Amino acid sequence: MLGAGFVGETMQAHAQSATTGASGLPIPRFVSLKSDRVNVRKGPSRDHDVVWTYIHAGLPVEIIQEFENWRHIRDWQGQKGWVFHSLLSSRRTAxxxxxxxxxxxxxxxxxxxxxxxxxxxxxxxxxxxxxxxxxxxxxxxxxxxxxxxxxxxxxxxxxxxxx
CATH class of the missing domain: 2.30.30.40 (SH3 Domains)
Structure with missing residues (x-):
């Protein structure tokens, strides 16, 4: 499980380093999973292996980097990976x-x-x-x-x- 220190570090990093990504939107930012099946990959392309799959739409994730149509995300457990942009929604959840x-x-x-x-x-x-x-x-x-x-x-x- 995620320790309280991680949450504080994430929030502090946001306050200090908000930038604009290739999409024109701020980084970092929170979004949610659009689908009940979202593959998370090691890198920003379909050539990279799937490291895990989310199976619940609506879960919040933090976008921490962008590369073309791929988003580097971090979840509530501190896990990081790459997701194709169309699998994410701007709908805010927590x-x-x-x-x-x-x-x-x-x-x-x-x-x-x-x-x-x-x-x-x-x-x-x-x-x-x-x-x-x-x-x-x-x-x-x-x-x-x-x-x-x-x-x-x-x-x-x-x-x-x-x-």
């Missing part, structure tokens, strides 16, 4: 506290730590992100809709604003 299986994450009615709790999420719950502001993200899933502390999500940078 995994809830994948770095600590013992945590439950409160979902609040408002973006405030004293707001009523409307749900509690287990580790690795996949959520769609509606918006983020002032350190809170509005998330939803099959059985929840509300606000979560942004630091408890893999798929969004600290203090990143989304609307």
């Amino acid at each position: 995994l809830v506290t994948p770095w600590d299986e013992s945590l439950k994450t409160p979902v609040r009615a408002k973006a405030n730590s004293s707001a009523p709790i409307v749900a509690e999420l287990e580790t690795n719950v996949l959520a769609s992100i509606n918006a983020c502001e002032d350190g809170w993200c509005r998330v939803h899933g099959d059985a929840f809709d509300g606000w979560v502390d942004q630091t408890r999500l893999f798929g969004v940078y600290p203090d990143e604003t989304l609307d």
Whole structure:
């Protein structure tokens, strides 16, 4: 499992080194998997071996490099590999506290730590992100809709604003 140090390093690196990739979009950035079957390769071409395959659409990954139509990604476990760009979506999603299986994450009615709790999420719950502001993200899933502390999500940078 991913250690909390990795998450901090990723977030700190983003704050210090955001650039623009060949696509014209910022690097690093978060995206999600578009398909239930996404092959991850050792390098940026179909000539490179598949090192693993994701089997769940919607999982968040971080694009850390671009080469032509290929994206070098990093997942919540720190694993890196290359994915063809059309297998990724700009739809923003997040995994809830994948770095600590013992945590439950409160979902609040408002973006405030004293707001009523409307749900509690287990580790690795996949959520769609509606918006983020002032350190809170509005998330939803099959059985929840509300606000979560942004630091408890893999798929969004600290203090990143989304609307």
